Amino acid sequence: MFLGASGCQPEAPGEDALGAAPAAAKQGMRVANSLTTQALVLNALSTNPTASPLLVSTGLVPLFNPVSGNSYLQLQLRDVDAQHFMSYLVSCALESGHAVTWKDPLTLAVKTWQGQAGLCPQWETGAPTQACKNRVSACLLARNNAYGRRVELSMRGEDPARPALFALETETRPVEIDPDTASRVPSYETCTTPQTSMNRDCGWKADFIGRCTPGQTVRLGAGGKAPDQCTSSSALVLGSASGARMMLRVCDNTLGCDQGSTRQLGQSQGTCATTNPAVSFTCPASGFFNVMAAPYDSTQVGTVSVGVETGTSANTRYRLSEAEVYPVREGAYYGNIFDASALAATVYVEEGGRIQGKEQVVKGAVYKKMFSCQAPEWSDAAAYATHRVCALPGSESNCAARSTGVCIDWTNRGYPASKCGKDDGTVVDGDGDFEECYDSYGEQWKEPVTVFLHETCGMPGIPSNDCAWRGTTK
Template sequence: MARTMHSHHTMNFQRLANKPGSLHFLFHTLSLGVLLLGAPGCQPELLDEGLETAPGTVERELRVANSLTTRALVLNAISTNPLANDLVAGGGLAPLFHPLTGDSYLQLQLRDPDAQSFMSYLVGCALPAGHTVAWENPLTLTVGSWEGKAGLCPQWEFGAPSETCKNRVSACLLARNNALGRRVELSMRGEDPLQPGLFPLESQTRPVEYDPDLGNARVPSYEACATAQSGVGRDCGWKADFIGRCIPGQPVRLGAGGKAPDQCMTGPALGSWSGARMMLRVCEGIIGCDSGGTRYLGQNQGTCATTNAAVTFTCPASGHFNVMSAPYDSTLTGNVAVAVETGTPAGTSYRLSEKAVFRLREGAYYGNIFDSKALATKVYVDESGRVVGKDQTVQGSVYRKMFSCQAPEWNNEAAYASHRVCAVPGSGANCAARVVGECFNATTPSASKCRKEDGAVVWGDGDFEECYDPEGTQWNQPITVYLYEACGLTPGIPSEYCTWRGTK
């Protein structure tokens, strides 16, 4: 289940038929951003990788990309505008934003680009994949659509959301923001016994196709070739296979029908292929790569005097690799069934699950963004089209009913949280939530902000449940986030602020 969305839909209505251009909004899931897992010795144990879900229960886990900037989340003319906030929370998204018959006040507020971005993420959190909300961009007079992804509140498409819906979507929005707007994939986990089967855990995880170090752009090799090309060195026409784990410094051998290049005489054929002649490329971590990229580990278009592909490479320091495949001739099609050499080294495995890839528990997010009385400030677009309130600085959280607690595995929970949820990292200003402390403290249970470290619906998924705010109100729709690497959402901050050291 590759939860990746990068298609764009443009809807043309009769009265807009002669208007040029179309608006493109990118909404991509959770595959995730790649950097190294931090200093040696800080890698977590491989907990829960082989854990099976108990019969009759379902893990509500979801891989999504988070690149909504904190600034866009906390200072936009929809959610930070009391009137617009009430309108959105009180009706169906599709009729409210319909290009022909939608609400005129909301249409005016969309003159704020951050409001457009906020709505893209709101729809992505609320509606299921395949469902869209059409809207007109008042700045370009083009019509596009926001795409559903997580399906946390399907009823919001045409009707007003329940309080449970608003809380769950609020948690999703908060989980998917970061100060720099880096497109980093994460695993969102929660529990809802009334909606079993909504989000099954990925048993095999695809590599990430978007690179936050390239301005959140797609890795060029994943784009289609503009002209016919052949050979393993081309950086177009590739597709993602799966993610593997290995022992740093040890050799890894894998193939799609070929023998490993260093074992032509004695080695077995690894994997298989069908259709056109196929090639393989291996990259470090979980993001794909180009042939000359820094993550490149090896590639092959035929080995041991055959046209069958196989690669031998040295396991990188991160201990993770991902595989790409492509037809030798870009105009043809084919498929691979990649296999890794069995036996030694024993720590090598392929087609990792979501749980095995996203192992670093970050914390939980909960509350309600859609409470207009709990806004600390106001941003709006006036009748002249001027956006008012963008440049203000609000100490603390703009949303007084949004909360963030951190996993006990962090070295400095409070410092990390400030960089994670505040638009002005380290200052405690323009924050999207109130940072309340550790989600769970086994040594001092009274200091825990959540009553449960692992919800009862699914044992072993490590989600925090029944979380409290400083006033003692219990929130039952938290979302727990798991990361691939500790500092992916907060690059450049002092390492002591984003050191994930495992269970205390």
């Protein structure tokens, strides 16, 4: 999982690696990170003092136009890490539905990088403002980790000119990309042939996420009675369905699942001698569950309104908000990654195609104008910082930013003890975003991005002892 300082370069990820939302459920600033820190700090675009100013000189679409684009930038994209960097740059900068296309001059293969977060839509056709560059820089820094492991994030911040930009989702959909494979869960793919079975692994849609008390029984349905209550005259019909006959599948935590997966908690194509689905299951140790729905006949169309029995536990809730699904505040990220005068390393592609600079090991930060601070909730903020932003954390080398300490010191809220002036910006009230953050030189940055995680470790599937460096939340 760890990408070292040298060696073969992996294939750049496709569109799915960017955390695109389901088309039917447009999400706000909920994204994923799997950009390796090594690719972020040593690539032939942002770690290149010639390429970096070109990147911000005009729009991304004309810069990378296959016919008339900048020839020097086209050359630098022979570096696969530069392609990986571009996929995240476009994802941070442009809005969903907008894209940048590049044609490899050697293989003639065409890559299309999709927009998502929309932090700087003007960059599509024109040069970005300084505020734009700062927001995209913060987004890039927030979305990297040394493992290259896909982690779902809730990014929070503010843009006074666009108050709704960082608005939180009121209802959050399950995750569709499996971090173990970096691919979409097969059950979410379209069926290639007609299917009539709840055991099929295609044609399912993500519904929503729920919370429960571990060990307690949870009952939910889409027009049926829970299977353990068929003989009870007082049992309620849970939820409803319309259109085609529908099925339900319930999965552990926030990630969808396939038939037979260890994450599967239950499924139903009908209960109590009816074709109306309902499921009873034991709340998992995670305390979270998510629901998938599909028509019994994959060629038909239907909808569900899932109802959850809440009488067994006051903690049981469904259709959780983004704030409820991503409650763990991690820290803030800020600065300007596109300042060519503040690079501690240089990577570039020669005319012959040879890549220079990949073997470098830089003590401290490669980007001297990028910074991070840690939420005060962490018990070991210093250790956490070096592992979160450094490609070689054990040696505190090849770091993407300089750690400044805690964002807010609860005993002394003034600078320099507190690196940020606010621990909840006023544009989106109650979202817990750090604002007005100072760097190591006393300069204030007004475009930070604050990251929230679903769980403390933040990397499902990674053994907990591998996340011990995070410390614990106080």
